[in-house]
Amino acid sequence: MTSIHQSASTGYQKNADKYQSGRPDYAAASLDWMRDALAVGKNSKVVDLGAGTGKFTKRICEVSDHVIAVEPVAAMRETLQANLPQVETPEGNALDIPLPDQSVDALICAQSFHWFASDLAVNEMARVLRPGGKLGLIWNVRDENVDWVAAITKLITPYEGDAPRYYKGDWQKPLPSPHFSPLEKQSFMQSHDGPAEEVIVNRFLSVSFIAAQPEEVQAEIAEQLRQLTATHDALKGKEQVSFPYVTEAFSATRL
Template structure:
């Protein structure tokens, strides 16, 4: 299996529980996008590539398509299998999927493609897709127009190092890609509602390069997150807070 980035390998292994608790789900309207834009329906096969703990897998399965989850991190894949025992979960990477040629109707990457946006991964995705099959790329993007959300980014940024990040846009450099049509974007609003310890603290602590920090530095980050919650008047004293996102869903077809 192709080696994965050290931040993902270490951080996602040690903080799989926090990832499962703190990562947001996806807007209900995204199910319509999966059916309409990706064309998923009963009788078809979809791969959830970089499936993690299965946050997106359940929505993918709601289309009626058969879902195969491919995830390289054992701890993440164990979380997925414990929650979704009926989903086939396989070890594998974007550059090496244990699947036959032209065997699936869609490959979908939720919160994942920036980790493996390279020509080898696109060749492998093209290999397993049937002609006319679809590649879907999905991210929940934080709405930093709110001051407290911008503060969270400011806390995280000094630690990111060389970890691939969606917002940098480097993943787009592999497009246009040989064997694929143009990317089309759909944007959907989404809000993650819940206790601040879950939707803010667990969410940030599950970020790969934060989760990979030594314990003392993780404690320092956690303290700064609690300070944001205590200081912001829209968060302070609330048992339920709303974390705003914009869900970006991209699609392109295998030619």
């Protein structure tokens, strides 16, 4: 990745704090997924590519003592460094991972692969993975079977423009690859629990293409989100809400 999509470079640079507070953590089941599907152990050398503020990096640190986080957006990387000072954070990106050939046991993209999915990026990930090493792709996906979650999606979708999105499926184009076995998928449910201002308002103000909007547009979106939480039967009057997610996790082996 020689450049970062404008929605990511602008939005994430401006709203790294909202990303950290508004985004859900990852389900405890993701620890078993790393241990079982990705064969990660305490001595495994693991790269978190597109690590953001370290939401998933923190989970990787629970199963491995050798974690390297690569994040090209400076504000996101600085938040990660402050929260996880034990993690290596070299500057780099998906087309220039600053590591030697065949030097890592696992490489994970958490909530990030759709931003840089390409043959070139997959080739670069294959370069740093040892033969038999594991590729992991994981996303927390909103559960739109819940009506108020679907209403939020309807509210924000007009602003997304050409921003890459998991649901569009374009991230699947470079996979399968000659470098990797076919992807295997696991899914598990979880929720993000907290005040509506955090798990709904801050969550969606942290979305790249929303965070990249002018402040007055962000304020209008925030007001619409607050209006929804104040009037929807499932949300109104509640000090704490549970935002439902489905975690979609994919794994493959470096051939």
